[in-house]
Amino acid sequence: MSKWILMPDSFKGTMSSLEICRLMREALLRHVPDAEVVSIPVADGGEGSVEAFLAAMGGHRVEVPCTGPDFRKISGFYGLLADGYTAVIEMAAAAGLPLMEGRLCAEGATTYGVGELILAAIRDGARRIILGLGGSATNDGGCGCAAALGVRFLDGTGAEYVPVGGTLDRLCRIDMSHRSPLLNGVEIVTMCDVDNPLCGPNGASAVFGPQKGADPDMVTRLDRNLRHLSEVIRQDLGREIADLPGAGAAGGMGAGVMAFLGSRLQMGIETVLDTVGFDALLPGATAVLTGEGRIDCQSLRGKVVIGIAHRARQARVPVVAVVGDVAPGAEDAYQEGVTAIVSTNRRAVPWEVARQSARADLCAALEDLFRLYNAFRTAR
Numbered sequence: 001m002s003k004w005i006l007m008p009d010s011f012k013g014t015m016s017s018l019e020i021c022r023l024m025r026e027a028l029l030r031h032v033p034d035a036e037v038v039s040i041p042v043a044d045g046g047e048g049s050v051e052a053f054l055a056a057m058g059g060h061r062v063e064v065p066c067t068g069p070d071f072r073k074i075s076g077f078y079g080l081l082a083d084g085y086t087a088v089i090e091m092a093a094a095a096g097l098p099l100m101e102g103r104l105c106a107e108g109a110t111t112y113g114v115g116e117l118i119l120a121a122i123r124d125g126a127r128r129i130i131l132g133l134g135g136s137a138t139n140d141g142g143c144g145c146a147a148a149l150g151v152r153f154l155d156g157t158g159a160e161y162v163p164v165g166g167t168l169d170r171l172c173r174i175d176m177s178h179r180s181p182l183l184n185g186v187e188i189v190t191m192c193d194v195d196n197p198l199c200g201p202n203g204a205s206a207v208f209g210p211q212k213g214a215d216p217d218m219v220t221r222l223d224r225n226l227r228h229l230s231e232v233i234r235q236d237l238g239r240e241i242a243d244l245p246g247a248g249a250a251g252g253m254g255a256g257v258m259a260f261l262g263s264r265l266q267m268g269i270e271t272v273l274d275t276v277g278f279d280a281l282l283p284g285a286t287a288v289l290t291g292e293g294r295i296d297c298q299s300l301r302g303k304v305v306i307g308i309a310h311r312a313r314q315a316r317v318p319v320v321a322v323v324g325d326v327a328p329g330a331e332d333a334y335q336e337g338v339t340a341i342v343s344t345n346r347r348a349v350p351w352e353v354a355r356q357s358a359r360a361d362l363c364a365a366l367e368d369l370f371r372l373y374n375a376f377r378t379a380r
Contacts, residue, residue, distance in 0.1 A: 002286040003036040004028055005317075007278075009044065009304040011293040011324050013351075014358040016048055017041035018055055023359070024289055024322075027366035031374050035286075040276050042290075042304050044268040045132030045191035049090045050079035053130070056276055058082030064120045066113035067148075069095045069137040070103065076113055078121050086128045086275070087121035089114070091250055092135035095144075097212065100137045104213025106205075106222060107166030109138040111253060115148025122182045130271060131257065132191045133250040137212055139165035139205060139222050141198070141229045142256015150180040151260050165205075165251065168225035174236040176260070183261070190257045191268040193303065196248035198241065198255045199227045204248035212251070226252050233259045269307030278308075282315035287339075289320050295341060296327035309337030322365060324358065325351070342369055 006028075008020040015023075021039040028035055040056045043049035050061060059081035068074040079088040090096075094113030097104070118129060138144070143153055143163040152160050152175035163171055196202050205214065205222035214222060229252070230242035239259050241247050246265040247255035257263040273279070282288075290308045309319045318339040323330075326343050333341065344361040345354055354361070 001034050001036055002032060003038070003284055004032075005038045005040065005281055005285050005288045007040045007042055007288060007290045007304075007308055008322065009042045009290070009292040010048070011291075011358060011362075014293070014324070014355045015362070017043070017052055018048075020291065020362065023362055024366060027363060027370055031370035038281055040272070040278075042269065042272055043088075043132065043191070044134065044193055044304070045090070046134030047090060047092050047096065049132040049191070050077065050088050050093070053081060053088045053272075053275070054079045056272075062120070062124060064117055066094050066116040066120075067110065068099045068113055069109040069111075070100055070105070071110060071112070074099060074113070076117050078117050080121065080124055080126065084125055086130065087124070087126035088130045088132070089117050089121060090132045090134070091253060092132075093117065095138050096135045097137045104137065106137070106139045106209050106212035106214040106251070107218060108164050109140065109212070110144035110162065110164050111136070111138050111140055111142055111251075111256070112144035112148045112162060114253075115145035118145070118188075119149065119180065119182060122186055127186055129186060129188045130191065130275065131188060131263065132268070133253050134193075136250040136253060138253070139209060139212060139214070139226070139251035141165075141168065141226055141252035142254075142260060143168070143229070145253070146256060146260035149183060149260070150178045151176055152178055163229075165222045165225060168229045171229060171232050174232055176237065179260075188257065188261050188263040189271055190254070190263045190265050191271045192246040192249045192254055192265040193268050194249050195245035197243045197245070198230055198247040198252055199223050202248070204250075204252045207248065208251060226255075230255065267307060269304045273307065273311060278311060279315070282312060282317050285315075285317045287318040287320055288312050289322060291322035293323065294325040294327060295321060295323045295330045295333060297329035297332070305338060306333065306336045309333070313337030320369065322362070322369070324354065
């Protein structure tokens with residue numbers, strides 16, 4: 001009996017990692033009926049992360065009333081994994097772009113509901129929180145989340161308020177003395193796949209602000225306000241966070257979780273690999289099948305395929321990346337532990353066209369891959 005580990009990322013805009021796992025499994029079992037299959041959908045911290053973790057680890061989804069990004073009450077959610085003490089929270093479930101329903105306002109959106117989800121998960125027994133950053137509508141540096149957890153933000157008159165991106169310039173003092181004691185002893189790991197600093201041309205406002213409705217003048221104001229936040233954090237908390245890699249993720253939420261929650265930022269794939277016990281699954285494996293929509297030079301910066309390849313290489317397990325598109329520079333992945341790259345695109349067509357047959361093309365590529373595997377197996 002052979003053992004296969006299926007661990008693809010989603011093909012953005014076409015197929016979820018959960019669906020790709022299913023298609024890989026079906027194709028594999030058609031050609032290797034006695035295979036032991038371990039399916040692990042990959043989550044990157046954005047939308048679908050809770051679903052992917054629950055599919056891989058078991059557990060259940062918990063619905064929670066919380067505050068949306070525009071301060072309206074909504075129904076958010078988190079996942080409590082089968083171990084009973086690990087909760088997975090998508091920031092987007094309480095502060096995501098779709099929740100604004102087209103009324104984008106980077107200056108006025110809040111992460112308050114994210115803090116409410118964290119408190120709800122802890123009250124539900126969670127002692128380890130996996131927080132995914134991605135898809136946010138906010139630019140408040142995580143202050144809303146911290147306010148929901150008891151951190152007090154004071155303006156020049158000493159009045160407490162909940163800062164948003166457009167009002168961070170009013171901030172004069174941060175008081176951590178009322179932070180919820182429920183956080184004590186709780187480990188918070190934040191999934192963050194970008195390395196943007198908090199401010200500047202590569203910072204949260206400049207890079208991500210426009211997709212949240214910020215015009216050039218607003219981007220300038222938001223950037224200035226986040227820099228002011230970093231100065232108050234340095235003054236009151238003694239932490240230099242502005243230039244840390246990932247501080248600019250999700251409208252500065254990366255900076256906020258480090259400063260206010262003591263969280264560490266970690267690549268999403270590393271979080272997934274640790275949580276599912278990937279290293280313990282590798283011994284005896286025939287191969288790992290992974291993949292993503294496009295493999296390119298960006299993939300080499302610790303993304304899903306390379307993160308898996310690094311670990312599998314230590315156990316001398318082959319890694320096959322099944323991808324939608326192979327870009328120049330992808331061959332460097334071989335030096336990182338990838339054994340082979342298989343493209344699903346059978347015709348040279350633009351993505352808008354290719355996406356229409358993505359499932360059929362993936363199935364065809366998998367068919368060829370496992371036919372080749374069987375040919376080599378029976379020829380031995």
